[in-house]
Amino acid sequence: MKKTIEILLLLSMLLFFAGCSKQESSSFQTSASQSNSENQPAAFSQKSSLQSSGASSSSEVSSTSAVKSQFDNRVIDYYMSKANKVIVTNTHVTFTDDSGRGEISIEKNPKKVAVLYGSLTCLWYEAGGTAQSVIGGKSAAALYEEQIGRDITQDEGVKVVSNSLSGSNWDIETILAEQPDLIVCAIGMKGYATISGPAETANIPVIGINYDTVQDYLKWFKVFCNLTGRPELWDSIAGKTASRVADVVSKVPESAESPRAVILVINSNILKAYTGKSQPGGILNELGGLNLADPDKNQTGSSIEISMEDLYALDPDLILFSEYGEAALATLDELYGNDPVWQSLNAVKEKKIYALERTLYHNKANQNYDKAYRAMAEMLYPDIQF
Numbered sequence: 435m436k437k438t439i440e441i442l443l444l445l446s447m448l449l450f451f452a453g454c455s456k457q458e459s460s461s462f463q464t465s466a467s468q469s470n471s472e473n474q475p476a477a478f479s480q481k482s483s484l485q486s487s488g489a490s491s492s493s494e495v496s497s498t499s500a501v502k503s504q505f506d507n508r509v510i511d512y513y514m515s516k517a518n519k520v521i522v523t524n525t526h527v528t529f530t531d532d533s534g535r536g537e538i539s540i541e542k543n544p545k546k547v548a549v550l551y552g553s554l555t556c557l558w559y560e561a562g563g564t565a566q567s568v569i570g571g572k573s574a575a576a577l578y579e580e581q582i583g584r585d586i587t588q589d590e591g592v593k594v595v596s597n598s599l600s601g602s603n604w605d606i607e608t609i610l611a612e613q614p615d616l617i618v619c620a621i622g623m624k625g626y627a628t629i630s631g632p633a634e635t636a637n638i639p640v641i642g643i644n645y646d647t648v649q650d651y652l653k654w655f656k657v658f659c660n661l662t663g664r665p666e667l668w669d670s671i672a673g674k675t676a677s678r679v680a681d682v683v684s685k686v687p688e689s690a691e692s693p694r695a696v697i698l699v700i701n702s703n704i705l706k707a708y709t710g711k712s713q714p715g716g717i718l719n720e721l722g723g724l725n726l727a728d729p730d731k732n733q734t735g736s737s738i739e740i741s742m743e744d745l746y747a748l749d750p751d752l753i754l755f756s757e758y759g760e761a762a763l764a765t766l767d768e769l770y771g772n773d774p775v776w777q778s779l780n781a782v783k784e785k786k787i788y789a790l791e792r793t794l795y796h797n798k799a800n801q802n803y804d805k806a807y808r809a810m811a812e813m814l815y816p817d818i819q820f
Contacts, residue, residue, distance in 0.1 A: 509680040516653035527660045529653070532621050533630070533642035540639055543663050544615035550629070551599060551620040553798035554643060556581035558618065560671065560800055561655050562664025567612045570594030580793050581800060601628030610636055620644065646713040648679055648803050671801050678804035682811050682820050683720065692724040693814040694751040697790070699737060700761040707740040709733035714756055714795040721811050726750050742775040752813065753781045757792040788813045
């Protein structure tokens, strides 16, 4: 029984391929016996039908190649669905941000840009831009080093307008005093809520962003590279990342059962489990894993508290630990290594506990999303060459 994303693919096809017939869209139906089908572009149900509808046995090799090409194209279409909504003209880029205000249009080539969230700053630079106002601080500097290759807060002409990601701690006058032509910020951490009103009064456009998926990454890369005047980077960076992610997803094996996993994280000394609303949880779903902390994908938050008793009841096949702050894989052993409940878990006894690297799963992986998918796929399916 294939792990599928029939529902998501159907929605994206309805939205982006309105000309498709009812017969075509109805071919992406969820199996009644499949309990883990939503949000999983691990394998399309159409893969089987494409294979069965191939040419005669005399052309089996060419038919198989064509099937794989069609399947890979469907996967790429899924990941490109949000980027395909972005409209680019000679002078403007038009899109919908995550503020809930509807479609906005931003003039290309802004001269002074404030990017007020570390991962978004890295994406802006990745897409060919530079920023004049940024967030500073130890964690931001480390992120810039990791993804940009240097601490941009030390660059000439770059102003650190706050050392905090939280909009509640921003000095609005300091930000606006730099007279940016464009402000890019996150919806979370009260960033957009804090800056949007004053910026509107000052006639400064603001883009509010909330992203956790490859679809989001591709959308915002398209927006950014066209705003920065570097559209050629779409093919050389984002397009290649999308293709490599699709390649990993297309290799997920057909299986009667999904790998049963939990994704643990320690935040403020509290043990939590990531749901499908989180970045690592979304990747797990898309690779066909069953997230035992969110099996029905109905959790509204990105994480929930979890106890040893909960883990004992769930008894996952494997445990993924998301590195966060100072907490690493060794932290689990330090905190729970002597706990008899922890020691009784099959994943612990079979040593199926894996670290999710902070730079790939806690931070936005950006052009390295394919590495995040490949690494987790190898944890879920150790016998498959990804």
